[in-house]
Amino acid sequence: MKxxxxxxxxxxxxxxxxxxxxxxxxxxxWSSMQSLIVVSAIxxxxxxxxxxxxxxxxxxxxxxxxIVIKKFC
Amino acid sequence: xPLFKVANTKIAGxxxxxxxxxxxxxxxxxxxxxxxxxxIKTTGIENRRVxxxxxxxxxxxFVAAEKLLEELKWNKNEIEILIFVTQTPDxxxxxxxxxxxxxxxxxxxxxxxxxxxxxxxxVYGLSVISNMMSSGAIxxxxxxxxxxxxxxxxxxxxxxxxxxxxxxxATAIEFDxxxxxxxxxxxxxxxxxxxxxxxxxxxxxxTGDRTKKMRMRGHDVFAFALKEVIPNIESVxxxxxxxxNQIDYYILHQANKLLxxxxxxxxKIDSSKTPYTLGKYGNTSCATIxxxxxxxxxxxxxxxxxxxxxxxxGVGLSWGAVCVNISDxxxxxxxxx
Numbered sequence: 001m002k003x004x005x006x007x008x009x010x011x012x013x014x015x016x017x018x019x020x021x022x023x024x025x026x027x028x029x030w031s032s033m034q035s036l037i038v039v040s041a042i043x044x045x046x047x048x049x050x051x052x053x054x055x056x057x058x059x060x061x062x063x064x065x066x067i068v069i070k071k072f073c
Numbered sequence: 074x075p076l077f078k079v080a081n082t083k084i085a086g087x088x089x090x091x092x093x094x095x096x097x098x099x100x101x102x103x104x105x106x107x108x109x110x111x112x113i114k115t116t117g118i119e120n121r122r123v124x125x126x127x128x129x130x131x132x133x134x135f136v137a138a139e140k141l142l143e144e145l146k147w148n149k150n151e152i153e154i155l156i157f158v159t160q161t162p163d164x165x166x167x168x169x170x171x172x173x174x175x176x177x178x179x180x181x182x183x184x185x186x187x188x189x190x191x192x193x194x195x196v197y198g199l200s201v202i203s204n205m206m207s208s209g210a211i212x213x214x215x216x217x218x219x220x221x222x223x224x225x226x227x228x229x230x231x232x233x234x235x236x237x238x239x240x241x242x243a244t245a246i247e248f249d250x251x252x253x254x255x256x257x258x259x260x261x262x263x264x265x266x267x268x269x270x271x272x273x274x275x276x277x278x279x280t281g282d283r284t285k286k287m288r289m290r291g292h293d294v295f296a297f298a299l300k301e302v303i304p305n306i307e308s309v310x311x312x313x314x315x316x317x318n319q320i321d322y323y324i325l326h327q328a329n330k331l332l333x334x335x336x337x338x339x340x341k342i343d344s345s346k347t348p349y350t351l352g353k354y355g356n357t358s359c360a361t362i363x364x365x366x367x368x369x370x371x372x373x374x375x376x377x378x379x380x381x382x383x384x385x386x387g388v389g390l391s392w393g394a395v396c397v398n399i400s401d402x403x404x405x406x407x408x409x410x
Contacts, residue, residue, distance in 0.1 A: 031108070032232065033115055036295050040335045043299050052292040 003046060003072060008065050015041055028059045048072050076258050076312045082203040083252035085245040086403030087374075088141035089367040090133040090219075091238075091354060092124040093409045098235045112235055117330025121238035121355035124221040130161045131169045133241025133410055134217035135176055140405045141243045142177075147213060150180045154205055154214035158188045158198040158359050160388070161221045165274075173217060184211075191269070192326045192387025193259075194218055194359030195242075196395050199383075200257045202246050209248050216244040220358035225271050227286040236329065238355030242363035245403070253398040258309035260301065265390035268293045295332055298386050302336055306384055306394045313396040317342065320396070321379040322370065326386055327351045327361035359385070364407075371404045 013024045015037050023029050030038065039050050048071045050064070058064035097120050098113055113119050124133070134157065142149065155177070157170035170185035184205075190197045195218050202216045219241030226233050272278055273285045302325075310317065323346055325333050330351055337347050348369035350361070357364055362383045366374065373379070378400040386392035 032291055033108075033111055036292065036331060037115060039292070039295065040299070040331050044335055044339060049296055049300055051296060052290070055292070 003065070003069050005062070005065050008068070009061055011041060011045060012038055012061065025061045026059075027055065027061060027064050042068055046072055075260055076256075076308060078254040078256050078312075079200065079203040079207050080254050081209060081248055081250050081252055082206045082246055082255065083249045084397065084399050084402055085247040086141050086145050087242065087244045087363050087366055088137040088144075088405045088408070089240060089242040089360070089364045090137040090408040090410050091122040091240045091357075091364070092128055092133070094123050094125060096121045096123050101231060101235060103229060103231055115329070115331050116236060117349065117351040118235060118355045119352050121223075121235075122240065122357075123223045124239040128221065128239075128410060129163050130159045130219040130221045130239070130241050131157070131163050131173055133221070133239065134219045134243055135173060135241075136408050136410050137219075137241050138173075138177055138215055138217055138243035140408055141245055141403065144403045144405050145245055147245070149178055151213045152179050152215055153183050153211040154202060155179060155183055155185045156188060156198055156202045156214070156216050157185070158190050158194040158216070158218040159220055160189055160191050160358065161224055162187060170217075177215075190391065191220070191358050191389070192328065192361070193385035193389065193391040193393050195362040196257070196383055196385040196393040197259060197391070198359075199244070199255070199395060199397075200259060200393070203255055206246060206248050209250070212248045214246045216246060218242050218244070218363060219360045222287075222358045225287040230286070232291065233287060233289055236356050238357045240354060240357035240360035240364045242360050242367070244363055256309055256313040256396040257393065258305050258312065258395075259393035260305055260391070262297070262301075262390045265293065265297060268297065268390060269388040294387065294390075297390050298328065298332055298392075299335060301392055302384060302386050303340055305386075305392055306340065306382065309382070309394045309396055315380070315396060319380055320346065320382045323347050323382045323384065324362050324365050325384045327354070327356055327365060328387065329356065358387075361385075367404055367407050371406065374399055374402050374404050376401055
């Protein structure tokens with residue numbers, strides 16, 4: 001299964017109510033609670049577990065997407 | 074021996090007690106309204122119970138045990154084992170189980186044991202007491218499981234304060250040669266011991282700062298549970314020869330809603346089979362499983378034959394599950410102390 005970036009980005013954006021302050025593109029700006037929500041969703045959608053270190057390394061959603069693809073294969 | 078069965082013992086009754094003092098996460102200081110809303114929505118925890126300074130886990134377990142024994146009409150002289158599972162004992166020494174034996178007026182023929190376990194503590198405690206009683210040498214026993222974990226938390230630490238809460242429980246175990254086997258799967262990964270830790274106050278750091286409280290690496294604990302809990306439950310179901318739909322209720326440790334719902338959805342368990350007490354009582358450490366049973370299934374268990382699965386996971390890192398049958402057990406109303 002291919003993980004399309006736009007689909008991945010949309011999945012993450014949909015996790016949060018529009019009224020919450022959340023920049024889906026900037027991983028490094030996420031609060032710990034927001035990070036856990038995203039980690040849980042990635043695990044559920046793609047069966048890929050993202051560690052704390054991997055999340056810290058992924059500063060943008062593009063690099064997070066790359067990590068997920070790498071672990072997914 | 075991660076997977077094993079225990080014969081000849083059954084749960085005769087379960088009771089619970091929580092502190093009267095109710096605290097709401099809506100009143101948390103140092104967080105914006107938006108942060109509070111997200112926290113409550115994500116964790117599922119709105120209210121918590123926090124014990125006053127004078128109330129310990131042993132006090133909550135004591136009142137739960139007294140009420141349970143009264144309703145069971147057990148002769149206290151027949152109780153020959155008491156196990157107390159906690160991470161908040163009254164003292165470093167002696168063990169609190171010995172103090173509880175005296176407070177409950179149990180006979181000197183009653184053996185006692187303290188077990189230092191957290192979120193997996195109920196499953197671990199049940200495995201120990203049922204194994205001790207399986208041969209029939211001991212006919213009646215008490216498993217007391219509780220924590221006043223809020224005493225280990227730094228006031229104002231908003232990474233931990235909104236999660237944890239206090240409770241004590243009592244479970245009566247009885248020898249019964251007709252009882253269905255309890256099936257256990259217990260696991261450990263001590264390499265993660267620093268994920269949830271109180272570093273000071275033990276023998277390792279005797280000269281350290283004793284005001285230092287509990288630390289938790291939330292992401293590590295979350296990832297551990299996502300990775301380990303489901304295979305643990307699936308293994309115990311397989312060993313027990315049960316399909317997922319043959320379990321009436323999955324009583325999961327009440328960690329937080331995000332994690333528990335993720336486990337439930339991945340396992341494709343219907344939401345009606347996973348009762349929650351997070352909203353009312355938060356994460357009460359080792360007490361969450363029996364507390365949830367008393368609070369949410371208290372009426373049903375009095376007159377039903379149910380196949381249950383308990384799953385605990387957390388500090389250690391330690392995790393375990395048990396498949397257990399309960400039938401018409403005694404279950405007094407939850408006590409407030």
